[in-house]
Amino acid sequence: MPTVQWFPGHMNSARRxxxxxxxxxxxxxxxxxxxxxxxxSNPMIDELRRFRNRPCLKLxxxxxxxxxxxxxxxxxxxNARPGVRAVAISARKPGEVARIPALAxxxxxxxxxxVKPLRMxxxxxxNVGKSTLMNALLKRRVAxxxxxxAVTKGQQTLDLGPGMTLTDTPGLMWPKIEHDAxxxxxxxxxxxxxxxxxDEEVAAxxxxxxxxxxxxxxxxxxxxxxxxxxxxxxxEIIARHRGCVQKGGVLDLEKAANVxxxxxxxxxxxxxxxxxxxxxxxxxxxxxxxxxxRMADATADEEIQE
Numbered sequence: 001m002p003t004v005q006w007f008p009g010h011m012n013s014a015r016r017x018x019x020x021x022x023x024x025x026x027x028x029x030x031x032x033x034x035x036x037x038x039x040x041s042n043p044m045i046d047e048l049r050r051f052r053n054r055p056c057l058k059l060x061x062x063x064x065x066x067x068x069x070x071x072x073x074x075x076x077x078x079n080a081r082p083g084v085r086a087v088a089i090s091a092r093k094p095g096e097v098a099r100i101p102a103l104a105x106x107x108x109x110x111x112x113x114x115v116k117p118l119r120m121x122x123x124x125x126x127n128v129g130k131s132t133l134m135n136a137l138l139k140r141r142v143a144x145x146x147x148x149x150a151v152t153k154g155q156q157t158l159d160l161g162p163g164m165t166l167t168d169t170p171g172l173m174w175p176k177i178e179h180d181a182x183x184x185x186x187x188x189x190x191x192x193x194x195x196x197x198x199d200e201e202v203a204a205x206x207x208x209x210x211x212x213x214x215x216x217x218x219x220x221x222x223x224x225x226x227x228x229x230x231x232x233x234x235x236e237i238i239a240r241h242r243g244c245v246q247k248g249g250v251l252d253l254e255k256a257a258n259v260x261x262x263x264x265x266x267x268x269x270x271x272x273x274x275x276x277x278x279x280x281x282x283x284x285x286x287x288x289x290x291x292x293x294r295m296a297d298a299t300a301d302e303e304i305q306e
Contacts, residue, residue, distance in 0.1 A: 120164065
């Protein structure tokens, strides 16, 4: 499968604007997708906020769609980092959203003097729920919400309450997705636009992950025996079961992929996390081993040629 890459030109200007704004910000509120917290964490945001020595309130949003055991593991993982406070929320639940200003204030106690306002910035990649969160925090619709990436186009700063301001930012990707697995997880979770990916490939990769981690959920949803299947075979079964068939009896795998991806994104399949701290560590280790093998092979080839 090809590598997934997506970095529209407007994101260069968004990055520059974020870097400028951080100079006058006290706390960075980073929104991630709780189903893939690390894959949906923009390394540029972390780099910029550490350069300015700003604390981060990391929100694992859509926690109601994620595997609670995996979310607890991610919370422990992030809360062990200096300058980071991780909280799992659903932006659609007002009670959980209402906690955020107080949590942010705890990270900037020097602003609790009643003189200068607590200045916060809301950042994250596309389609992780920032606009929904912004509207919930302000208790009115100020940000456009949609199920497509890059809905928010520019920064806006609003009063969040007495002594607090919040700057909303466009969803920001980074120039190169280093790990192929991250690209496919992001595409499956709709953080990357459909024009940058092929749905069948994304759905097949998602199927490979879920067949390993949640075979029982797939078996229950699609009434199948998941044993021995891979992602491509799963798509074929979904196509047959859901009547995704073209003229001549040819399976419509694109339609089946859309059915499968919609079931995952909406939570119909159940509470699912695509990665855990352990699975990510294993993925990185496997990539490192593969890289070392390629380097060793290249060195051997050079020696033979000499």
